[in-house]
Amino acid sequence: MALTDFDEYVEKLQENRVADFQLSTSIARTLRLNASWQSLLPAPAVPTTSVALNKDSAQSMGPIPEISSGRLTFLGARINTSSFGAGGMLLVDLLNVSGGLNATLTTAQTTNLPTAALTRYTSGEGVMAGIVIYTTVGTTATTVTISYTNSAGVSGRTSTATSFGGTLFREPAILIPIPLEAGDTGIRSIESVTVTATTGTAGNFGVCLFKPLAMISLESATGAMPLDAVSTGCIIGSLAEIDTDACLTISPFTAITNTMTGAIILTEA
Numbered sequence: 001m002a003l004t005d006f007d008e009y010v011e012k013l014q015e016n017r018v019a020d021f022q023l024s025t026s027i028a029r030t031l032r033l034n035a036s037w038q039s040l041l042p043a044p045a046v047p048t049t050s051v052a053l054n055k056d057s058a059q060s061m062g063p064i065p066e067i068s069s070g071r072l073t074f075l076g077a078r079i080n081t082s083s084f085g086a087g088g089m090l091l092v093d094l095l096n097v098s099g100g101l102n103a104t105l106t107t108a109q110t111t112n113l114p115t116a117a118l119t120r121y122t123s124g125e126g127v128m129a130g131i132v133i134y135t136t137v138g139t140t141a142t143t144v145t146i147s148y149t150n151s152a153g154v155s156g157r158t159s160t161a162t163s164f165g166g167t168l169f170r171e172p173a174i175l176i177p178i179p180l181e182a183g184d185t186g187i188r189s190i191e192s193v194t195v196t197a198t199t200g201t202a203g204n205f206g207v208c209l210f211k212p213l214a215m216i217s218l219e220s221a222t223g224a225m226p227l228d229a230v231s232t233g234c235i236i237g238s239l240a241e242i243d244t245d246a247c248l249t250i251s252p253f254t255a256i257t258n259t260m261t262g263a264i265i266l267t268e269a
Contacts, residue, residue: 012075018065019264020062021036022040023040023260032174033174034174036252036260047097047099048099048112050097051096054246054247055244059247062248074213074229075239076235078265081259081260087252087255088215088216088218089250090215090250091264092213093121093248094210095121096118097206099112104138105198105202106194110191113191115189120243124186127188128209130178130209131162131193132205132206135204136203137164137201138165138199138201138202138203139201140198142165143164143196144161144162144193145160145161146190146207147194148191149188150184150188152184153188159179159181164199170203190207213237214235214240218234
């Protein structure tokens with residue numbers, strides 16, 4: 001099944017089949033991606049192993065509408081922000097999460113690793129990796145790398161060293177994307193994490209794998225923003241296909257502290 005014309009698209013929008021989200025705290029780390037699922041209501045527990053996620057996981061917005069056949073398609077969103085200020089958000093399928101890593105250890109850490117096997121996008125193509133901070137790490141700025149298996153099945157790959165600890169890279173509920181080794185286009189699993197130098201405070205952090213689905217620009221609006229994939233011109237990844245078992249969540253960033261709630265509009269198409 002496919003959308004045949006704009007009139008059918010409008011009709012699908014008006015069905016109002018949505019997955020809702022509400023954050024328990026404001027997006028306080030400006031200019032950084034926020035791991036907003038850590039602030040969903042109710043908040044998920046910090047993982048004590050690497051967990052493969054799906055639509056029923058605590059990290060997922062929802063409920064994701066059921067479909068009888070065909071595919072689930074992203075049509076748009078309704079976003080509410082508390083303050084005037086530019087920003088945006090990634091819509092992602094969160095594939096797995098782990099925790100229990102220590103920001104003062106400088107040897108390769110394998111606690112709760114390797115990451116749980118992918119149950120969606122199993123080749124790893126287009127899948128990204130990130131650091132998720134659960135408890136504040138230290139004020140000393142350093143870098144972090146991961147050892148991983150890429151989407152071609154090659155193990156022992158090493159990511160680009162990425163900022164970790166210190167200002168903007170130490171607080172809970174932020175997501176630090178990890179650039180892969182040159183030439184790689186996706187990742188299947190993470191085997192270890194290495195912090196280059198101690199941040200001064202152990203904290204608690206982990207890694208995640210996620211599939212980016214769309215990017216939504218919030219521009220400089222405030223209050224309620226109805227955004228669709230055709231007429232508003234602020235969505236990259238319009239009409240993206242959503243896996244019916246996706247752990248659908250958002251990772252927003254803003255220029256100022258903000259509170260955000262809303263809904264992602266989906267349809268069967």
